[in-house]
Amino acid sequence: MLRKVTFQNKANARRHPALLVVIFIGGIMLFAYAMHLFQQGLQPQSAEQVAANKLDPSLEAAVSAIAAKFICACGNCGDKSLDVCTCPNASKEREMIRHSLKAGQRPEQIIATINDLYGGLKSEFNIK
Numbered sequence: 316m317l318r319k320v321t322f323q324n325k326a327n328a329r330r331h332p333a334l335l336v337v338i339f340i341g342g343i344m345l346f347a348y349a350m351h352l353f354q355q356g357l358q359p360q361s362a363e364q365v366a367a368n369k370l371d372p373s374l375e376a377a378v379s380a381i382a383a384k385f386i387c388a389c390g391n392c393g394d395k396s397l398d399v400c401t402c403p404n405a406s407k408e409r410e411m412i413r414h415s416l417k418a419g420q421r422p423e424q425i426i427a428t429i430n431d432l433y434g435g436l437k438s439e440f441n442i443k
């Protein structure tokens with residue numbers, strides 16, 4: 316008996332126009348939310364950017380100053396400067412610079428090490 320009543324309520328609800336409107340609006344809101352998530356996904360923050368945001372800005376400035384002396388060594392970026400290249404290779408090199416700075420190495424040491432490992436030191440900064 317009870318089961319039958321419940322079933323009838325559902326059946327009635329399914330035909331109820333107000334409920335259809337609610338479902339329709341709910342669907343639109345879900346769609347808008349999905350689009351919002353999708354648009355956020357279009358501008359992903361790389362792990363490096365997220366990490367960099369938590370770091371000391373003066374350290375990041377020092378990393379950029381050193382990276383700016385190099386051309387990205389990956390060979391696929393059209394000789395972009397290492398401080399602006401967004402490829403994983405550039406990210407790895409900058410991470411190495413960051414790590415070396417934190418370890419207390421002097422910029423000249425780091426520049427020499429990066430140049431030995433990856434090359435790409437811009438000619439105007441060439442150490443000879």
Ligand SMILES: [Zn+2]
Pocket residue numbers: 387388389390391392395400401402403404405
């Ligand atoms: Zn690159």
